[in-house]
Amino acid sequence: MKPMLHHTRAWAWQAILLMVCLTVSALATNRCSRPGWELRTTVRGLGGEPLREYSTRGTNGWQWVRDYVYRNGGMLAAAEPDGNGGQNVYHFHPDHLGTPRQITNISGVQVALHSYYPFGQEATDPAQTSFTKIHR
Numbered sequence: 001m002k003p004m005l006h007h008t009r010a011w012a013w014q015a016i017l018l019m020v021c022l023t024v025s026a027l028a029t030n031r032c033s034r035p036g037w038e039l040r041t042t043v044r045g046l047g048g049e050p051l052r053e054y055s056t057r058g059t060n061g062w063q064w065v066r067d068y069v070y071r072n073g074g075m076l077a078a079a080e081p082d083g084n085g086g087q088n089v090y091h092f093h094p095d096h097l098g099t100p101r102q103i104t105n106i107s108g109v110q111v112a113l114h115s116y117y118p119f120g121q122e123a124t125d126p127a128q129t130s131f132t133k134i135h136r
Helices: none
Strands: 010-013 019-023 028-031 038-044 050-057 063-071 074-081 087-094 100-105 110-113
Antiparallel strands (some): 028 038, 038 050, 063 074, 074 087
């Protein structure tokens, strides 16, 4: 989803007139679920690329989920909390077309390997790792 250059407001309501989603900025994308569940927001750059994700569940407040780092228009790395006060850093290794094919951790150990059918449909088993939900 490419953001527009102006601010927009959009609300989503359930049948019982309970607001479940609110989007307030063109540079942020909000993903909502039913009340009491998780609300996620993605802060995007001027080109529409995701830069940072936040999440909130119930009354826990906003928590940092993931940061993305870019170089020359392609995704270079991502960082996410490890649950112990530190962070996990992942490096993306693109193929000749710029598609991220291999993901390694900070030690250089492969954590995911992606394969694609012609025209971009992913052929990789989605259960191989939890970190394959990246924005392409």
